[in-house]
Amino acid sequence: MAQEFKDILYEVGENAVRITINRPDVFNAFRTQTVEELIQAFRMADEEKSVNTVIFGGAGDKAFCTGGDQKVHLSEDGLYGPRGMVGLPIEELQSAIRDCRKVVIARVQGFAIGGGNVFATICDLTIASENAKFGQVGPKVGSVDPGFGTAYLARIVGEKKAREIWFLCRRYSAQEALAMGLVNKVVAHEQLDAECEAWAAEINALSPTAIAIAKRSFNADSENIRGISFMGVAAVKGYYQSEESREGVRAFNEKRKPDFKKYA
Template sequence: MPVSNYKDITYEVGANAVRITINRPEVFNAFRTQTVEELIDAFKRADEEKSVNAVIFGGAGDKAFCTGGDQKVHMSEDGLYGPRGLVGLPIEELQSAIRDCRKVVIARVQGFAIGGGNVFCTICDLTIASEKAQFGQVGPKVGSVDPGFGTAYLARLVGEKKAREIWFLCRRYKADEALAMGLINKVVPHDQLDAECETWAAEINALSPTAIAIAKRSFNADSENIRGLSYLGIAAVKGYYQSDESKEGVKAFNEKRKPDFKKFV
């Protein structure tokens, strides 16, 4: 896929990092099938880029890094996003592409990192956030869940109790709270975010790319079983997305009302 053909993202090779940016600020950088397909291609392209050792992964605009799946296109005629992947979009392939990329992937979070956006921050190697950033999950509010890296791997980062709190209460956490729980690496003033990301990328770019790749694969090996859990879990989520209970969450979100899940239990 030529870079010029990207519709939902931008791709740029800089002095110290590849910059991959979700370019859908009008929907707070929520992703649809097109977005996920382009991101998979971009991370595979970045994996082969020899001039830099890092990827800076961000979202366009000033309000959001990413707010997860685009609920307005979530339900197609068959009850799913589209024709690809276990749940209609290949989210499991994107998560693997981020983890398998030999570069150090830095999440640049300037605003909301909610739902699938929070999962991206969990999966990325490093996360640098503006003081204006907010993190959290909304899956159980909208009839969705990430049954792999977004849950099991999250618990490795922030601890079992905190991970369960994040998913079972669906609260939002400010950047300093996310730093304290171990979800992110650093918080900086909003106007210093890009400079800080570039500084980290420059430090990484001065190092041995092979040593970095080996280190990353070693870190990943310790949690590789979660990839298997993710594929099994997403297979279960496929059936859940086809249920009336899950559809109620999406409908309520789009109709801007409180969902009534209990009537389907």
């Protein structure tokens, strides 16, 4: 019996499993249910024998993923109930992407912001439309990713650039992301799907066991970040319960500038 999902789409194609966040009305922001479904989808993809690749994307033309859905951040208990140290198992999803034996390609057609930027970072490869935008917003909305989103990002783009990304919360074009090493290739918007499929087809011709070993080998060098993430998320749990963090969420939902200083 095929698995039915509400927040995502799952399809096994000729050259890749396609996992797509299907919440375009909120720029593919994720809630608890989205994360739970993505974890299951990546575990299913890990067991799929017919292909070597996962193409991970977002529905619509506007966004790959814009991180956590701030409209439900303060109140969500989700379909499955809160799980994980911060109410949703985001660190478990990050591990599912890294632990998947398939090559995971991030297909970025629009905004990859916040948690979406982290997803693009930890995927094995990233192919972007010329319309794509990358960046962090955590400190603007009372949030942070204290593991793969910071320490692993620094390994990819360098310490100085990673600190700039988090401390200034700017947005970067696809070409800027390519120049800093966050993206493997930038193509015209209408060529994005064909390019992702071409890469998947090339990878699909290779030995799945050799690819899995290579991926495990790459991951081993940065595996200590999983421990950093565990400790960091424990700290974030306390931070999310603070009025300073809640002010960021309130301000975002009220479309105003946050006043963090009165709570610091």
